[in-house]
Amino acid sequence: MSYADKTLTCRDCSQAFVFTSGEQEFHASKGFQNEPSRCPDCRSARKASRGESGGYSSGGYGSGGYDRQERQMFSATCSECGNEARVPFQPRGDKPVYCSDCFSKQRSSSSSYR
Numbered sequence: 001m002s003y004a005d006k007t008l009t010c011r012d013c014s015q016a017f018v019f020t021s022g023e024q025e026f027h028a029s030k031g032f033q034n035e036p037s038r039c040p041d042c043r044s045a046r047k048a049s050r051g052e053s054g055g056y057s058s059g060g061y062g063s064g065g066y067d068r069q070e071r072q073m074f075s076a077t078c079s080e081c082g083n084e085a086r087v088p089f090q091p092r093g094d095k096p097v098y099c100s101d102c103f104s105k106q107r108s109s110s111s112s113y114r
């Protein structure tokens, strides 16, 4: 059985969204027959607003929700500049730790070097 990505239209916000082959496979494995009628944003918005009377038809409140969760940050010393680096994992000492400045410098230097 092979699946191909499909573009569907959300019935809530009328935006096109992709129903990927992976999702189709997952769907089929769960025994679902119907294609999703809403985009992932609207689906999670509906989930989040479950319990309320529903009826959010006008889009307009922000999507996402990732910035809500706060991760514990550990303090370490940046191996590049020596400033304080805050990292979301416990520094172990066998790997260099970078502050956010040096980290983004490292990442950008690989693609665009100036």
Ligand SMILES: [Zn+2]
Residues within 6 Å of the ligand: 010, 011, 012, 013, 014, 015, 038, 039, 040, 041, 042, 043
């Ligand atoms: Zn939608």
Ligand SMILES: [Zn+2]
Residues within 6 Å of the ligand: 078, 079, 080, 081, 082, 083, 098, 099, 100, 101, 102, 103
């Ligand atoms: Zn640094």
